[in-house]
Amino acid sequence: MTDIKTHYRNCNICEAMCGLEIKYKDKEILSIKGDQKDPFSKGYNCPKATALADFYQDKDRLKTPIRRTATGWEDISWDEAFSEITQKFTAIQQAHGKNALAIYLGNPNAHSLGNGLFLKPFIKSIGTINRYSSASADQMPHHVASNFMLGAGMLIPVPDIDRTDFMLIIGGNPVVSNGSMMTAPNVIGRMKAIQKRGGKIVVVDPRRTKTAKVADQHLFIRPEKDALLLFAIIHCIFASKKVNLRHLADMIEGLDDVKAVAKNYSPEKVAEFVGIDADTIRTLANDMMAAESAVCYSRMGASTQSFGGLCQWLTNVLNIVTGNFDRAGGAMFPQPAFDMIRNHKKGHKSTFGQYQSRVRKLPFFNGEFPVATLGEEILTPGEGQIKSLITIAGNPVLSAPGGDKLADAFDSLDYMVSVDIYLNETTKHANIILPGTTGVENSHFDIFFNSFSVRNTVKYSPPLFEKSVSQRSDWQILAELSARMAGIPLDHESLKITPEIILDMALQKGPYGEQGMSLQKLIDNPHGLDLGPLKPCLKARIKTENGKINLFPSIYLDDLPRLDEVMTKPTHDEQYPFELIGRRLVKSHNTWTQNSARLVKGKNPCTLEVNTQDAQRLGISNGQLLTVSSSNGEIAIPALVSDEIQQGVVTMPQGWGHNQKDTKMTIAATQPGVSINDLTHADRICALTGNAAFNGTPVAIKVA
Numbered sequence: 001m002t003d004i005k006t007h008y009r010n011c012n013i014c015e016a017m018c019g020l021e022i023k024y025k026d027k028e029i030l031s032i033k034g035d036q037k038d039p040f041s042k043g044y045n046c047p048k049a050t051a052l053a054d055f056y057q058d059k060d061r062l063k064t065p066i067r068r069t070a071t072g073w074e075d076i077s078w079d080e081a082f083s084e085i086t087q088k089f090t091a092i093q094q095a096h097g098k099n100a101l102a103i104y105l106g107n108p109n110a111h112s113l114g115n116g117l118f119l120k121p122f123i124k125s126i127g128t129i130n131r132y133s134s135a136s137a138d139q140m141p142h143h144v145a146s147n148f149m150l151g152a153g154m155l156i157p158v159p160d161i162d163r164t165d166f167m168l169i170i171g172g173n174p175v176v177s178n179g180s181m182m183t184a185p186n187v188i189g190r191m192k193a194i195q196k197r198g199g200k201i202v203v204v205d206p207r208r209t210k211t212a213k214v215a216d217q218h219l220f221i222r223p224e225k226d227a228l229l230l231f232a233i234i235h236c237i238f239a240s241k242k243v244n245l246r247h248l249a250d251m252i253e254g255l256d257d258v259k260a261v262a263k264n265y266s267p268e269k270v271a272e273f274v275g276i277d278a279d280t281i282r283t284l285a286n287d288m289m290a291a292e293s294a295v296c297y298s299r300m301g302a303s304t305q306s307f308g309g310l311c312q313w314l315t316n317v318l319n320i321v322t323g324n325f326d327r328a329g330g331a332m333f334p335q336p337a338f339d340m341i342r343n344h345k346k347g348h349k350s351t352f353g354q355y356q357s358r359v360r361k362l363p364f365f366n367g368e369f370p371v372a373t374l375g376e377e378i379l380t381p382g383e384g385q386i387k388s389l390i391t392i393a394g395n396p397v398l399s400a401p402g403g404d405k406l407a408d409a410f411d412s413l414d415y416m417v418s419v420d421i422y423l424n425e426t427t428k429h430a431n432i433i434l435p436g437t438t439g440v441e442n443s444h445f446d447i448f449f450n451s452f453s454v455r456n457t458v459k460y461s462p463p464l465f466e467k468s469v470s471q472r473s474d475w476q477i478l479a480e481l482s483a484r485m486a487g488i489p490l491d492h493e494s495l496k497i498t499p500e501i502i503l504d505m506a507l508q509k510g511p512y513g514e515q516g517m518s519l520q521k522l523i524d525n526p527h528g529l530d531l532g533p534l535k536p537c538l539k540a541r542i543k544t545e546n547g548k549i550n551l552f553p554s555i556y557l558d559d560l561p562r563l564d565e566v567m568t569k570p571t572h573d574e575q576y577p578f579e580l581i582g583r584r585l586v587k588s589h590n591t592w593t594q595n596s597a598r599l600v601k602g603k604n605p606c607t608l609e610v611n612t613q614d615a616q617r618l619g620i621s622n623g624q625l626l627t628v629s630s631s632n633g634e635i636a637i638p639a640l641v642s643d644e645i646q647q648g649v650v651t652m653p654q655g656w657g658h659n660q661k662d663t664k665m666t667i668a669a670t671q672p673g674v675s676i677n678d679l680t681h682a683d684r685i686c687a688l689t690g691n692a693a694f695n696g697t698p699v700a701i702k703v704a
């Protein structure tokens with residue numbers, strides 16, 4: 001028994017940062033459980049964590065570079081792969097300009113220490129402005145709001161869930177997702193604690209989700225009408241004359257302008273469009289004002305929709321005018337030990353709209369263009385056309401709006417490279433796949449999620465298992481590619497820098513440096529360290545030039561006519577009368593965890609939930625195969641008749657569709673699920689931020 005060892009680390013799958021206790025013997029994982037001594041997650045973990053063992057052992061996982069040939073994939077050496085890639089990328093950039101090479105970054109980059117640190121120099125080395133990521137299929141409206149209101153896109157307010165007395169959750173299902181832009185392991189436990197201390201939770205969602213079932217109140221809302229609801233609540237708060245800005249009173253600009261505009265959105269005016277009656281909206285506003293502390297938290301449902309920009313602005317406004325911004329129990333700002341914005345100067349220029357995309361003129365922001373425009377930038381001929389692409393830890397064929405069309409676009413590229421652990425729906429289009437190490441083979445530190453966390457904590461874990469001699473880490477791949485692209489010799493000193501060296505420096509120079517924070521300190525404390533509850537800190541951390549909160553940035557004013565059209569020109573799509581929204585499943589994470597046998601065990605979860613009355617009207621019965629069509633395409637999917645989904649709305653999981661040919665994810669390929677993004681359309685975006693508008697996609701359904 002003595003040779004059974006224990007390793008502690010944070011789970012790297014979702015944002016929750018659950019601490020894990022892993023028992024192992026030699027190179028075999030024996031068990032994965034929640035780490036009771038983790039100061040943040042306190043023993044909590046979800047079923048996905050155990051699959052870290054499956055990803056480690058997965059026989060389908062790539063370990064060496066492979067190259068596509070006319071007769072199939074062949075193994076090649078790292079040197080051959082790097083040489084070919086450098087030569088091809090350089091030739092394409094010389095012939096067509098720097099921007100002819102594009103880059104797409106997927107979600108696991110945010111969960112990786114090495115990628116978080118080494119992507120920036122890599123991006124610099126390829127010198128392209130054609131940069132895309134999953135962020136514009138997710139949370140870009142949050143960054144836009146923080147950028148314009150607070151002067152820093154990464155200064156994100158997070159709900160102080162552990163102290164709030166009233167939580168309004170709009171378009172989030174954190175009981176399943178475990179929170180997003182709100183790192184909070186065991187959300188369900190934290191929600192129950194709100195109720196135990198006498199507080200209240202209200203969920204606004206077109207579906208009665210697991211989160212809605214835990215809440216005290218659930219309000220069904222029509223998809224994409226959240227900005228109107230938020231405006232109406234704000235209207236009530238101004239009308240009641242109970243605006244109370246507390247300690248931020250001398251930091252707010254534009255209060256009267258917001259008040260004047262909010263006048264136009266009375267509960268009575270918006271009710272029929274929102275689908276929530278005026279009295280209920282007034283009660284909601286009153287409940288929020290009456291609570292000792294309160295917070296509005298809005299997420300995917302309110303971000304990946306046509307008015308995502310307005311929703312995230314109005315969420316901040318609501319928290320501010322109720323006196324719940326930067327205050328215990330409200331929306332607060334973490335102070336991470338690795339502080340990404342510490343050295344940002346006040347008043348630094350926003351890059352929003354610095355460039356416009358070539359074809360659709362969408363805004364460049366936070367160093368990237370919206371992923372919704374990637375396909376047309378590849379397919380539209382002319383000066384500046386994308387000819388070559390590198391994807392890093394992303395699967396846009398399944399994750400981007402109109403993903404199936406992206407597959408065709410990728411086939412038209414002159415040259416494509418993927419840095420990925422699988423041969424999947426996206427990477428199969430690459431000429432070369434470079435596989436990095438993953439999960440337990442990597443050291444781990446959460447750069448991003450400590451910045452979105454509901455409590456200040458910090459933790460570092462070394463790799464559990466050393467990689468084999470033939471393997472490289474993602475960061476090593478990025479470092480070598482950067483050097484080769486920039487013509488730096490491979491024995492250069494800069495190539496000796498590791499993530500640990502940079503991390504240690506950032507910790508020592510960071511906000512806890514004077515108290516002795518360092519990498520060694522974290523190595524000595526493998527369960528992690530508690531740095532305490534969130535503290536009011538906005539005065540010190542705000543990055544606007546004059547140190548004030550801009551409550552009404554003009555970009556939002558300019559977007560209001562578009563919102564008003566919802567009420568003045570309501571449309572009913574005769575051809576596609578249903579509105580499609582997505583759903584997340586406890587046992588899958590986006591597109592990439594479905595090769596774990598234990599996670600996909602059981603009946604097919606990829607079903608289209610249809611409201612009972614709609615089903616009766618259309619003669620649809622449970623389990624029946626349906627054809628679902630949209631302006632983008634068509635899928636076949638079994639029905640799940642339910643009263644949990646609102647009439648006129650249908651929902652299916654995101655991240656599925658693995659039964660394509662020429663991939664190598666043996667278990668995933670046997671799963672019947674289809675891709676929601678064969679239905680969503682790249683043209684459907686939030687016109688303000690360019691973020692994908694997945695929710696509310698018009699669809700038609702019929703029995704197949």
Ligand SMILES: Nc1nc2c(c(=O)[nH]1)N[C@H]1C(S)=C(S)[C@@H](COP(=O)(O)OP(=O)(O)OC[C@H]3O[C@@H](n4cnc5c(=O)[nH]c(N)nc54)[C@H](O)[C@@H]3O)O[C@H]1N2
Pocket residue numbers: 105106107108112134137138300392393394395396398399400401419420421422424436437438439474582583589590591592654655676677680694
């Ligand atoms: N319709 C609809 N579409 C959506 C969503 C939705 O709700 N509805 N959600 C959106 C959201 S929130 C997100 S974040 C995006 C996600 O969009 P993507 O990031 O494009 O998709 P993922 O499934 O996260 O892709 C992860 C990829 O990284 C690879 N990978 C996993 N681990 C590693 C690693 O350690 N190293 C490397 N190099 N590769 C690795 C996987 O094999 C996979 O190819 O999808 C978006 N798309």
Ligand SMILES: Nc1nc2c(c(=O)[nH]1)N[C@H]1C(S)=C(S)[C@@H](COP(=O)(O)OP(=O)(O)OC[C@H]3O[C@@H](n4cnc5c(=O)[nH]c(N)nc54)[C@H](O)[C@@H]3O)O[C@H]1N2
Pocket residue numbers: 014015107138170171172173174176177178179180204205206207209221222223224225226299300301302305581582583584585586587588589590655695696
């Ligand atoms: N188990 C699991 N956990 C995950 C992931 C996963 O794939 N699986 N993915 C991770 C990622 S990358 C992210 S970004 C987070 C996302 O975390 P969440 O934001 O919690 O994600 P969703 O479950 O997509 O929740 C969106 C909710 O919005 C609702 N909704 C849809 N349209 C509208 C609308 O117009 N208005 C309103 N009010 N609601 C609407 C949907 O019914 C759904 O309940 O989850 C993370 N955690």
Ligand code: SF4
Pocket residue numbers: 011012013014015016017018044045046047048049178185
């Ligand atoms: S909730 Fe997220 S971080 Fe926690 S164990 Fe599950 S997948 Fe991992």
Ligand SMILES: [Mo]
Pocket residue numbers: 107138
């Ligand atoms: Mo996401």
